[in-house]
Amino acid sequence: MDVVTIGETMVLFTPESSPLMRYAHSYSRKFGGAETNVAIGLTRLGHQSGWISKVGNDEFGKAMVSFIRGEGVDVSQVTTDETAPTGLYFKEVKSGDNVRVQYYRKGSAASTLQPTDLNEEYIAHAKYLHITGITPALSDSCYETILEAINIAKGNGVKVIFDPNLRRKLWSEEKARRVLLEIAALADIILPGVDEGNFMFGESDPEKLGQLFLDHGASLVILKVGAKxxxxxxxxxxxxxxxxxxxxxxxxxGAGDGFAAGVISGLLDGLEIEEAVARGNAVGALATQIQGDFEGLPNREEIEQFTSESGSEDISR
Structure with missing residues (x-):
């Protein structure tokens, strides 16, 4: 296995008849979750990825697992909770720069993840463990699960990749800052945005943030600065x-998740760091061109075409 990731994926409903839910009477149903966005992005680029999670014993959960399996992601470590439901969320897309989401995930099946749900051998055989700051925000047991997964990874020489992926709606600022800093100190590679770095350290200068993350424990920091x-x-x-x-x-x-998938893909292929980041930039840009959390994630041929049209060096190889 190249990459193992842990977290919640939800059923996603997007209004079709009106961009606003208050006026909508029809919705499209898809799926969305940072960790599976990354896992799907990696499989489309030819890598092996596995997802650890829980879903409810309901039709949504069954459909989700079937779909993600169909995208080539290993779902052997996804279990079913008999009492908790699969989480939902709604996304209103008024325009490309005006998107609003509403979660219905409290008490979801994935929020019941606990350390005993982890298979040490499964994580130990991966090259990278990918985690986000979303999962520890879901519940105390999810937080403990993430720490145990990191412990397993470190004990078996598996590199930990951490995307803070700050979700302010899920927890208090004080707790979020404390936990994100705690996990960042344990990560080998960290993929923050400038806003997340500012939230964690109170600093917005990219050069200073990069040094702060290095001093905090990471060996490689890749700091997203938007369109730049x-x-x-x-x-x-x-x-x-x-x-x-x-x-x-x-x-x-999903653009940030696409970026993560592109970077990790480049690292797996043995590219120089600059080339891996360039691949992340390309995948992230392509992800913004189609509506949906992962629908725009490209394969290698699409990256090659996109970078060629942009007049840039081919980073799909």
Whole structure:
């Protein structure tokens, strides 16, 4: 297994008859979750990914597991909770820069994840463990599960990749800051945005943030700076890798997960850090061009075409 990820995926409803839920009478049903967005992005790029989670014993949960399995993600570590439901959320897309989400996930099946749900051998055989700051926000048991997963990974030489993925609606600012900093200190690679770095450290200068994350424990920091691209920082080097321009953003949700999938794919392929970040930039840009959390995630041929049209070096190889 190349990458194992842990977290909740929900059933996603998007209004079709009106962008506002208050006026909508018909909805499209899809699925969305940061961790499976990354897992699906990786399988489309030719890598093996596995997802650890729980779903409810309901039709939504059955449909979700079937769909994600169909995308090539290993779901052998997804279990069914007999008493808690599969989580839901609704997304209103007024425009590319005006998106609003509403969660119905409290008490969901995934929020009941606990350390005993983890299979040590499964994590130990991965090259990377990918986690986000969303899962520990769901419940105390989810927080404990993430810490145990990190402990298993470190004990077996598996590198930990952490995307803070701040969700302010899920917990208090004080608790979020404390936990995100705690997990960042345990991660090998961290993928924050400038806003998340500012939330965690009270600093918004990219160069200073990169050094703060390195000093905090990470060996590689890749800092997203929006359309401008992303910086990478190591103890030896730092550089801004320019982003790829797009004419318009159709749906920004999932772009950060696409970026993560692209970066991890590049690292798995043994690319130089700059090239891996460039692949992340390309995947993130393409993810914004189609409505849906993961529908716009590309395969290698699509990355090659996109970068070629952008006049950039091919980073799909």
């Amino acid at each position: 691209g992303a910086y990478y920082f190591t103890t030896e080097n730092s550089q801004l890798v320019p982003g790829y321009p797009v004419e318009s953003v159709i749906d920004p949700v």
